């Protein structure tokens with residue numbers, strides 16, 4: 107596989123990252139995962155906007171990464187993935203410097219790494235059709251979940267707990283509110299209204315979440331960006347997660363209890379159909 111590292115295209119397994127890299131030492135680092143559908147890189151500008159948002163808040167030496175979009179496309183071509191499903195992974199760190207908590211002075215060049223991989227959508231396709239099991243876990247993450255940093259320990263532990271309980275995703279609960287999944291956003295349907303946590307520092311502003319909310323408007327589905335309380339979750343007729351790798355996936359049991367009638371619901375199905383129509387039509391203003 108050819109990857110991109112600090113300005114150069116290189117064989118992925120020849121890339122050497124410094125042990126002093128602050129991404130390695132401190133998770134002082136941001137990432138993005140972008141879906142590639144045959145012929146369509148999915149909303150790369152939106153992903154870069156989010157990366158730039160994180161870079162500004164982390165006060166990285168570089169704050170605009172839009173030049174990485176053509177590089178990502180190039181990597182898809184160079185790795186012969188243009189006609190396939192694939193993922194682009196981008197990681198940017200503050201750079202390498204001897205270990206010390208404050209920002210190094212002078213600021214090192216950020217480390218920039220991009221790789222691509224083929225993505226077999228079969229498992230996710232099946233999960234989208236049959237729905238998934240999910241659990242809830244206490245949200246022990248920090249209070250800047252709007253930045254997509256690689257500090258994912260809480261997400262890893264929670265997702266592992268899900269797997270050990272026969273589930274696919276864990277939904278973080280903070281102060282009695284279901285916030286988002288370990289690698290997805292979370293939506294519930296109450297009285298035909300799609301309800302999802304409002305954007306804040308406690309959730310990641312998902313690119314798929316944004317698309318799904320736009321689709322709701324197109325489809326005249328009522329939307330509320332309001333807290334989804336754990337105490338009311340049994341009243342939801344449908345639950346779903348949204349994300350780059352999960353797209354729109356219904357949750358059919360939460361903590362072992364069936365959601366609605368225990369099978370994927372009509373709103374998720376309607377949104378999935380509209381989502382794939384949009385992809386087929388390449389109907390994105392920012393791609």
Ligand code: PDD
Pocket residue numbers: 139286287288289290291310311312313314315348349350351
């Ligand atoms: N994660 N919330 C969290 C905590 C996430 O990690 C992700 C995505 C999302 C959904 O965002 P988007 O729709 O932009 O993918 C929400 C990626 C896919 C990952 O960590 O692999």
